[in-house]
Amino acid sequence: MSPRDVYVLGGNRIPFVRSGGKYLKASNQDMLTAAIDGLVSRHDLSGERLGEVAAGAVIKHARDFNLTRESVLGSHLSPQTPAYDVQQACGTGLEATILVANKIALGQVDSAIAGGTDTTSDAPLAINDDLRRTLMMVNYAKTPQQRLKALTKIRPGQFAPEQPKNAEPRTGLAMGDHQAITTKEWGISREAQDELAALSHQNLAAAYGRGFFDDLVTPYLGVSKDNNLRPDSTPEKLAKLKPVFGKGEGATMTAGNSTPLTDGASVVLLGSADWAQERKLTPLARFVDGETAAVDYVHGGEGLLMAPPYAIARLLQRNGLTLQDFEFYEFHEAFASTVLCHLAAMESPEFCKERLGLDEPLGSVDRSKLNVNGSSLAAGHPFAATGGRIVASLAKMLHEKGSGRGLISICAAGGQGVVAILEAV
Numbered sequence: 550m551s552p553r554d555v556y557v558l559g560g561n562r563i564p565f566v567r568s569g570g571k572y573l574k575a576s577n578q579d580m581l582t583a584a585i586d587g588l589v590s591r592h593d594l595s596g597e598r599l600g601e602v603a604a605g606a607v608i609k610h611a612r613d614f615n616l617t618r619e620s621v622l623g624s625h626l627s628p629q630t631p632a633y634d635v636q637q638a639c640g641t642g643l644e645a646t647i648l649v650a651n652k653i654a655l656g657q658v659d660s661a662i663a664g665g666t667d668t669t670s671d672a673p674l675a676i677n678d679d680l681r682r683t684l685m686m687v688n689y690a691k692t693p694q695q696r697l698k699a700l701t702k703i704r705p706g707q708f709a710p711e712q713p714k715n716a717e718p719r720t721g722l723a724m725g726d727h728q729a730i731t732t733k734e735w736g737i738s739r740e741a742q743d744e745l746a747a748l749s750h751q752n753l754a755a756a757y758g759r760g761f762f763d764d765l766v767t768p769y770l771g772v773s774k775d776n777n778l779r780p781d782s783t784p785e786k787l788a789k790l791k792p793v794f795g796k797g798e799g800a801t802m803t804a805g806n807s808t809p810l811t812d813g814a815s816v817v818l819l820g821s822a823d824w825a826q827e828r829k830l831t832p833l834a835r836f837v838d839g840e841t842a843a844v845d846y847v848h849g850g851e852g853l854l855m856a857p858p859y860a861i862a863r864l865l866q867r868n869g870l871t872l873q874d875f876e877f878y879e880f881h882e883a884f885a886s887t888v889l890c891h892l893a894a895m896e897s898p899e900f901c902k903e904r905l906g907l908d909e910p911l912g913s914v915d916r917s918k919l920n921v922n923g924s925s926l927a928a929g930h931p932f933a934a935t936g937g938r939i940v941a942s943l944a945k946m947l948h949e950k951g952s953g954r955g956l957i958s959i960c961a962a963g964g965q966g967v968v969a970i971l972e973a974v
């Protein structure tokens with residue numbers, strides 16, 4: 550059977566909120582359920598049995614065995630909708646989109662929701678390994694004597710909780726500190742980073758101003774807009790902030806040109822042409838293709854967040870496209886310098902030849918087509934939810950434009966990158 554066309558039919562997210570704020574009491578499950586229900590209500594899907602829902606969170610509690618299934622059970626979708634968790638760090642939402650799009654293309658399902666959620670406000674605290682093992686022994690104990698014996702192994706020092714770290718397990722370095730190394734390697738200036746960050750805020754503010762998010766964002770817990778947005782951000786104001794990553798001489802990465810820790814959830818609805826037609830849903834964009842790459846940032850001398858150019862090169866080649874064949878570029882702004890390093894790498898003849906194996910560099914992108922409605926620096930970045938935000942926004946942009954393609958690029962922890970192409974219909 551030849552693959553079918555797959556369409557993005559809609560998207561929804563709750564406003565993204567800075568960590569430790571308005572969503573302090575919301576769990577990942579609460580937020581993902583709210584994002585799904587906003588989509589269900591907007592597209593009249595109440596009681597509908599979809600082909601499947603694939604979503605996930607980067608930071609989960611141990612009790613969240615299948616967070617996505619629980620969120621579906623708590624939503625207004627039919628409980629007969631299968632659902633499962635996906636985890637690909639910051640690429641989770643996009644990886645989930647690629648997964649379900651491929652299943653729709655193969656005819657395995659006709660419709661699906663993909664998405665993600667994350668909260669650093671409700672992050673799990675782990676207990677000390679020794680204490681955990683002792684408590685397990687207490688559980689296994691068959692007699693009161695055995696239980697007492699196990700309990701005597703507990704020491705007061707074991708009670709300090711362990712917080713999840715925003716650091717790479719293999720290097721112990723924070724993602725920001727990894728990126729600071731790459732920023733220096735590529736010679737990305739502070740001015741260029743602050744300029745990109747200010748533009749992200751200005752573009753997001755303008756998009757809210759013209760109502761772009763009216764049918765993409767559902768108010769939640771009294772919040773109606775991403776609260777990291779600072780429309781008054783200018784390069785001059787950002788230039789005053791102190792570096793927070795890669796400290797020392799020449800440090801350029803600040804709280805203003807790095808994403809904040811954020812809470813939020815997002816989902817997108819995908820389906821075949823027949824399914825969309827039966828439900829009178831308008832296809833916003835066609836899902837063309839997706840690719841994931843990984844780099845050896847531990848031994849291979851490549852930057853932690855540099856996988857996207859590798860994935861983009863393979864995706865373009867497979868689809869017979871050049872980097873310039875796009876109307877929109879949606880490049881996740883993990884840090885302003887991540888985007889700038891990717892752009893510089895794709896312009897570099899040496900990088901493209903030696904690392905990507907290309908005869909010619911991929912070249913430059915028209916910067917007026919980059920993140921035109923703002924990106925993660927302004928909206929915030931609830932890790933797994935960023936992919937859904939981008940897919941839904943890009944599909945709507947292509948629908949509004951009526952022609953052209955859009956390229957999505959998301960860097961992910963673990964030295965990975967997920968990229969995809971959407972096309973106007």
Ligand SMILES: CC(=O)CC(=O)SCCNC(=O)CCNC(=O)[C@H](O)C(C)(C)COP(=O)(O)OP(=O)(O)OC[C@H]1O[C@@H](n2cnc3c(N)ncnc32)[C@H](O)[C@@H]1OP(=O)(O)O
Nearest residue numbers: 638639724779782793804805807808809810883960961962
């Ligand atoms: C995970 C993956 O797979 C891949 C990826 O995406 S990698 C990216 C993952 N994300 C991260 O690593 C998140 C990194 N972020 C952080 O750890 C923290 O947000 C941070 C260390 C960067 C900053 O934390 P913080 O110091 O608490 O920030 P915050 O207090 O909000 O801001 C510091 C100052 O900058 C100011 N500021 C921030 N943004 C500003 C802006 N746009 N304009 C003007 N001022 C701004 C704040 O007002 C604040 O000023 P005061 O000190 O005068 O109050």
